[in-house]
Amino acid sequence: MRIYKSRAVRAITTAVAVGLVATGCSSDRDGGDAKGGDKDTFVFAGAGDPGSLDPALASDGETFRVTRQAFEALLEHEPGGSKLVGGLAEKWSSDEAGKVWTFNLRQNVKFHDGEAFNAAAVCANYDHWFNWKGTYQSSAVSYYWQTIMGGFAKNEDAEAPKPNYKSCTAKDENTAVIEVNEPSANLPGGFSLQALAIHSPKALKEYEKQDASAKGDAITYPKYSQEAGTVAGTGPYKITKWNKGNKEVSLTRFDDYWGAKAKVKNLVFRTISTEETRRQALQAGDIDGYDLVAPADVTTLEKEGYEVPTRDVFNIFYLGMSQSANPALKKPEVRQAITHAIDRENLVKTQLPEGGKAATQFMPDTVAGYSDKVKTYPFDTAKAKDLLKQAGEEKLSIDFCYPTEVTRPYMPAPQDMFELMKADLEKAGITVKPKAMKWAPDYLDATEAGSCALHMLGWTGDFNDGYNFIGTWFAGPDKQWGFKDQKVFDAVNAASEVTDPAGRTAAYQKANEAIMEYVPGVPISSSPPAIAFAKNVNPPKVSPLTQENFAEVSFK
Missing domain, CATH: 3.90.76.10 (Dipeptide-binding Protein; Domain 1)
Known part of the structure; x- marks a missing residue:
């Protein structure tokens, strides 16, 4: 899914967040002290608010985590x-x-x-x-x-x-x-x-x-998508309340569901923006599970007896470049210089969980079409400086947008990852002008519109086809990137038109090679995100697509 389009949260300090976690849902529980199988409410913490209760208006993981249940x-x-x-x-x-x-x-x-x-x-x-x-x-x-x-x-x-x-x-x-x-x-x-x-x-008639x-880059979404009551699907849960003040969406079991009924009556999704606060809430018993476990917390939680399954790798994290936001990026030497300036191996080593990998192209190696023949740009500060000199951009100054108040599967600690890349770029002689932006809607709308020269984004696949990765960005002109290169577009679209599986895989490989020859941005890494559950929880099957079905959850 287009996880970078996640709808996130307003800032909350650790102290405030813990207070909300401790008290915000007591009325939803069965007396607040029931144990094990007596519980009728499962509380799960995500890193950001949903943006809409209508999934058709969204493209992000936090929204889809909620709507997928309904x-x-x-x-x-x-x-x-x-x-x-x-x-x-x-x-x-x-x-x-x-x-x-x-x-x-x-x-x-x-x-x-x-x-x-x-x-x-x-x-x-x-x-x-x-x-x-x-x-x-x-x-x-x-x-x-x-x-x-x-x-x-x-x-x-x-x-x-x-x-x-x-x-x-x-x-x-x-x-x-x-x-x-x-x-x-x-x-x-x-x-x-x-x-x-x-x-x-x-419901559609009401939507219409x-x-x-x-107004500018800011979108105002229709009222029906921002409060419970109108939207209606067929899923095992129905959405009954969106308490934006407490950053919670509540769902109730749909007893007329056609399939296996949800095992827990009530489902609550709560926003807790920081990894540490989510962990503390789980350890305090205030929530029953959370997503995007900090790499350093996985072993700690496992030793304490929590369930911490890790999903398979199916994502990509990248440094995007918008040529429309900064004309210097139109020069291939500048794009190549930025790519050489980033120490991807260090970022993987210091920021990602075990199993994370540095990327060479805009899809993980778990997807058919990954190529071993793409042009690579190894970390080389001297090379980056030389390329900037060739381009006449020794004094390059560039805006670098990064998101706040969010954690993503491919981006566990956005500010830390930003600081590492900023330091790398500055070593190459590039003046970086930081632009911190609230994840939703500011950052998402700005990157979508191509307003950020450099920006950090990522993607978790929606389905297992190479086009779902490279076709997402490079099948034609996209405001996020602001470039037009018919060779790249043609290579990607040629792959999409091949029906034979082996032929399509080969075509995707050629497309990846064309993309990395042009180097529109910097593929950074792929990461196996972990998800945690309380000791008394029977978790759902975890999904490499982050498509967990919480109707499968039960209490021991």
């Missing part, structure tokens, strides 16, 4: 893995051209508002997204729709992608047929995305009465 897509991934399995569609198929996708839907499925799920509901959702207008067409709002299905029925922005969605037809009550104009490497994987999860048609709006 909304389901046509396809899902097997528990703990990356293999596609049936979701709201029991079976699916496509024609030979990959343009017509047929979904045989589950029967006797209800939405949280009592509406029946059927093929007409599927088509109502896809047509709703296709007909978005105004601010909804902003890539910051409809990122995933544009990534998977292109543009809209009527593009209002000349830079909007050409629409690939053609139509959705309810062939019968339990058969939906979705047609696209051109085959895509994003399908069928895209049908599993939370951003394309299915909502109640009744409200607009999103924008």
Whole structure:
């Protein structure tokens, strides 16, 4: 998922955060002192607030962690893995051209508002997204729709992608047929995305009465997406409350769920922005689990008897460069110099958990299409200085944005990682002008708009295809990067059009080689993020895609 688009939190000091953790949820528990299996509320701490209760308007892990419990897509991934399995569609198929996708839907499925799920509901959702207008067409709002299905029925922005969605037809009550104009490497994987999860048609009608709006880079999201009561999915939990003051979202078991019922009645997601405070809350018994365990805390917690499973590596952390924000970055020697200036091995050694790896390209080596033949840029301060001299940029001064109040799977300690890279760049003679920005919405909107010359971002894959990584950024012009290089774009898109698996893998390798020859940014590292649970918790299967299903959780 586009984890860098996470919706985060306002600052809270450790003392305040601990106070909230200790007291904020006592009314949600069964008397506050029940043990083991008597508990009816599971409290989980994430690093940031969700940005929206409508996953279609999001592209970040913290939002999807919450909405995934309430909304389901046509396809899902097997528990703990990356293999596609049936979701709201029991079976699916496509024609030979990959343009017509047929979904045989589950029967006797209800939405949280009592509406029946059927093929007409599927088509109502896809047509709703296709007909978005105004601010909804902003890539910051409809990122995933544009990534998977292109543009809209009527593009209002000349830079909007050409629409690939053609139509959705309810062939019968339990058969939906979705047609696209051109085959895509994003399908069928895209049908599993939370951003394309299915909502109640009744809820959609309410959504359509409200607009999103924008002022500069700042987005104002519609009211229905910011408070519980309107959104309605088919998942094992329904969203019942969003207490922004206490940074909590509450969900309640949906007793009419079509599948296995959630084992715990109430589910609470709480925002605790710092790793240390999340650990302290778990050790104090104030929460039952948390994500993004600090590397140094994994062994400590395991020795104390906590469950601390580690996910498989499926992410990439990178230093982004926006050529539109600083014209010096248009010079390849400058981009190469910055890449040589960063000591990636030191960053991995000091900042990431065991199993972290320095990156050479914009995908981890666990994804088919990873190439051993990409051009590499080893740490070399002298080389960086020489390249800057060649470019006439010995006195380069550059803005470097970094996020505050957030932790991400690929970026455990953003400020520490920023400071290391800043020091590396300064050793090469580059004047770094720090720009600390609140993760959401400031940092996310600014990087999306290409306003930050240098910036730290990352990605955890949505599904197991190379295009989900490199196609995310380099299939065409993107404001985040601000460059146009047809050789790169053509290489990435050529890979997406190959249907033979072996041929596609080879094409992705060629695309990775073209990207790193151009070097639009610096791939830094990949990391295996850990997740922690209390001693009395039976955890869910952990997912390399960070797609845990908390309906699987129970108390011992």
